Structures are given as C-alpha cells and as structure tokens.
Amino acid sequence: MAHPKDLTAAEGQRTAPDAQLVAERAAEALFARDMASRMLGIRVLGVKPGHARLAMTVRPDMVNGHRICHGGLIFTLADSAFAASCNSYGESTVAAAASIDFLAPAFEGDELSAEANELWRSGRSGLYEITVTNQSGERIALFRGRSHRIGGSVSTE
Numbered sequence: 440m441a442h443p444k445d446l447t448a449a450e451g452q453r454t455a456p457d458a459q460l461v462a463e464r465a466a467e468a469l470f471a472r473d474m475a476s477r478m479l480g481i482r483v484l485g486v487k488p489g490h491a492r493l494a495m496t497v498r499p500d501m502v503n504g505h506r507i508c509h510g511g512l513i514f515t516l517a518d519s520a521f522a523a524s525c526n527s528y529g530e531s532t533v534a535a536a537a538s539i540d541f542l543a544p545a546f547e548g549d550e551l552s553a554e555a556n557e558l559w560r561s562g563r564s565g566l567y568e569i570t571v572t573n574q575s576g577e578r579i580a581l582f583r584g585r586s587h588r589i590g591g592s593v594s595t596e
Contacts, residue, residue: 458488462527463486464594465528465529466483466523466527469593476515479495479501480495481515490527490555492520492555495516495550495553497548508546513551513571514537517553517569517582518582520555524555524567525567536584537582545579551571551573551579555568555569556569560586563588565588567584567586569581
C-alpha cells in the first residue's frame with residue numbers, strides 16, 4: 440500500500456485506500472491523547488474520511504438525579520464522534536460551534552452509539568451532523584457541529 444502522503448499524479452488527491460489509512464491513523468492518534476473520552480469508556484467503532492462511529496455504555500456513575508444519563512455525557516459522546524470525523528483527513532481541526540437536541544432519555548446500562556457524518560467541508564470550515572442512538576436504534580439526541588481547521592497534523596507521522 441502507498442504511503443498516506445502519496446498523491447495521485449492525475450488528480451493531486453489521496454487515493455481511497457490512502458485516505459482510509461489517514462482517517463484510521465488520525466483517530467488512533469487523537470484518541471490516544473483524549474483522556475476524557477477514555478475515562479468515559481468511549482470506543483471508536485469505525486472511521487473513514489468525514490465519518491465516524493463511536494460507542495459508550497452508560498455506567499451507574501453517569502446518571503443524574505433523575506436516574507437518566509447526564510446530558511453533558513451524551514454531548515461528550517457526540518462531540519467525540521464529531522472530533523473523529525472532522526479530524527479524519529489528518530489535519531488538526533477543532534469545534535467552532537456545537538448544539539444538541541435531546542430527543543429521549545438514556546438509562547444506566549444503555550449502549551449508546553454516535554454516528555457522525557460530514558454535511559459540508561470547504562476551506563478551513565466544515566459542518567457535521569451526529570445522531571446518538573441506543574442499543575434498540577432509538578434516537579437519543581441530534582448534535583450539529585461546525586469545525587475549524589487550525590493547521591498542523593493530528594498524527595505525529
């Protein structure tokens with residue numbers, strides 16, 4: 440396989456397998472340093488350019504006084520999926536704005552997954568939509584994030 444930095448002569452673009460490798464390496468590097476996501480048990484299930492899927496099991500220490508998953512932790516799961524998707528091109532990218540709509544409660548023991556999809560990317564900006572669902576596929580939250588590329592590489596390679 441070609442090195443991720445190799446470009447096709449005809450298009451000046453990364454080839455599809457190389458772009459996938461860049462996405463995987465970026466997620467690996469990003470989450471190796473993301474102690475907050477690791478502390479919450481957030482796992483990367485899959486990543487590809489502009490897309491990521493992460494999961495988290497709601498533990499007893501994640502529920503609030505209403506015995507439902509704390510909204511801030513659902514936001515964090517969605518935000519981590521947002522980070523994986525917008526950094527999947529290997530370029531350091533951060534959130535410029537984010538919002539969430541909570542649609543249904545999540546409970547202790549629920550397996551939540553957050554699927555992030557790139558809606559638009561141009562220049563230094565991008566727009567991403569993240570859907571959080573439970574193990575039954577029920578929508579728990581919808582998150583939208585706007586990204587800003589800050590320069591530099593996510594990975595140290």
